[in-house]
Amino acid sequence: MSRKCLRLDRVAIGELAEVGLAVGPGEIVCLSGASGSGKSRLLRAVADLEPHEGEVWLGGQAQSDTPAHRWRRQVMLVPAESQWWADRVDEHFPERIDDDDLESLGLEPEVMSWQVGRLSSGEKQRLALLRGLGRQPAVLLLDEPTANLDEATTQRVETWLLTKVRILGRPVLWVAHDKGQIARVADRHLRIDGSRLVEEAMA
Amino acid sequence: MNVIELSWWQLALAASMVVVLAGCTAVMQLGMSRSLLVAALRTVVQLSLIGLVLEALFAAERLVWVALMALAMLLIAGREVMARQKRRLLGGWTFGIGTLSMFLSSFTVTVLALTVIIGPEPWYRPQYAIPLLGMMLGNTMTGVALALDRLTDTAWRQRAVIENRLMLGEPWQLAIGDIRREAMRSGLMPMINAMAAAGVVSLPGMMTGQILAGTSPALAVKYQILVMLSITLGTGFGTLAAVAVGSRRLFDSRERLRLDRLSTPRP
Structure with a gap:
């Protein structure tokens, strides 16, 4: 599987203008900023879910030259609030999920046969990560992937994600609030300040 | 008689x-x-x-007058489709989609029924053409209005689901597939119910009218069957066209859900 670099070239959406950024294979870049500063919207622009200025590149492939659904399949955005539309959990997964992965995330294998209504918000969040990664994307855009989790589970999810990202060599843009989390997972940390991204020193 | x-x-x-x-x-x-x-x-x-x-x-009994009358009926029906929407497509799209789909289906089926099946002399004889078109338009209008309303309102309410499905890389047709099916269903349900209940629960108004006016029940029944089948054809194809164009309009060329193309409901 090829390892590609994600590159943003003068992307502008909402308040943000002229965002330039490159994320290498296996690199995790954390994005932080006050609520409403446009973190999620920037991810939506990268996934091409909202009209925006500028170009996004995946290796040598331009966003605007790729059919939109094929782009999103490669540049996978996992939202903070995931949605589950079918009756059973496993109907949302085209392929079988490894029990090991479920266990690493602190989920029991039976969860796949549950009715969707039984899922807690924390379970939904972890399953959404599995669902996104199961599509085998080339890039991951994670919007607060541990927002609904307790501390122990948060660390479990971080460990699992880090391992996957390192093995698969995927570029990751990760929206995070928690300073501790950023220190644990990020290779680089960017903060949204008005219309710009400011590089923060890593501890 | x-x-x-x-x-x-x-x-x-x-x-x-x-x-x-x-x-x-x-x-x-x-x-x-x-x-x-x-x-x-x-x-x-x-x-x-x-x-x-x-x-x-x-x-x-002039073609131009019949055509003018038909046009007036079509435009009023188009306006009515628009008035029955909670969230309209902005920029005149609801009126456009409604009128076009009613024109394509109702007019085609009416002209077909007149020329090929009933065959009055001349084919546009107003005694046949106008009531037939009226029944077609009235029912197609209901189907199109219900389907478009269901389509836009459900898309609005389920925006998070549609967008999540887009994020997973689904093409727009798949992401809105369930909602399209629901819209189609609500557009066709009244007619399917009417056909299922015809003669058992309800005696259709047109047939009753013909019988009251002295037509033999056997002939009135034949006309009623013809009319109901034509109405179903008109409603079905009209709703199909409206749902197809309407759902496409909810997405742009980059397959993004564009709910900013919908009006906000009046309080």
């Missing part, structure tokens, strides 16, 4: 009984008397006027 003539004083008798009904609801303070009377009055005025128009139209 001769039709028994109805005179105005006989209608006045029926009207006076509606007034009695309105009086009763007023006495019992049920608050319906006013709208009851207004609606009854509208029926009398609107139908009397259309009676005059039809008399003139039947006497003239």
Whole structure:
């Protein structure tokens, strides 16, 4: 599987203008900023879910030259609030999920046969990560992937994600609030300040 | 067979009984008397006027007048589709989609029924063309209005689901597939129900009218079957076109869900 670099070239959406950024294979870049500063919207622009200025590149492939659904399949955005539309959990997964992965995330294998209504918000969040990664994307855009989790589970999810990202060599843009989390997972940390991204020193 | 003539004083008798009904609801303070009377009055005025128009139209029997009448009916139906939406597509798209899909389906099926099946001389003979088109348009209008309303309103409410499915890399047709099916269903349900209940629960109005006017039940039944099948065709294809174009309009060329193309509902 090829390892590609994600590159943003003068992307502008909402308040943000002229965002330039490159994320290498296996690199995790954390994005932080006050609520409403446009973190999620920037991810939506990268996934091409909202009209925006500028170009996004995946290796040598331009966003605007790729059919939109094929782009999103490669540049996978996992939202903070995931949605589950079918009756059973496993109907949302085209392929079988490894029990090991479920266990690493602190989920029991039976969860796949549950009715969707039984899922807690924390379970939904972890399953959404599995669902996104199961599509085998080339890039991951994670919007607060541990927002609904307790501390122990948060660390479990971080460990699992880090391992996957390192093995698969995927570029990751990760929206995070928690300073501790950023220190644990990020290779680089960017903060949204008005219309710009400011590089923060890593501890 | 001769039709028994109805005179105005006989209608006045029926009207006076509606007034009695309105009086009763007023006495019992049920608050319906006013709208009851207004609606009854509208029926009398609107139908009397259309009676005059039809008399003139039947006497003239000219294609251009029939076509003008059909056009007026189509535009009014298009306006009605728009008025029945909670969230319209902005930029005249709802009116456009509604009118176009009704034109394509109702007009085609009506012309087909007139030329190929019924075959009056000339084919546009207003006694056949106008009532047939009226029934087609009326039902297609209901189907198209219901389907578009369901489509846009459900898309609005389920925006998070649609977008999540887009994020997973689904093409727009798949992401809105469930909602399209629901919209199609609500557009066609009234007609399917009407066909299922026809003759068992309800005697359709047109057939009843023909029988009252002296047609033999066997012939009236044949006309009714023809009309119901044509209406189903018109409603079905009209709704199909409206749902296809309407759902496409909810997405842009980059397959993004564009709910900013919908109006906000009036309070």
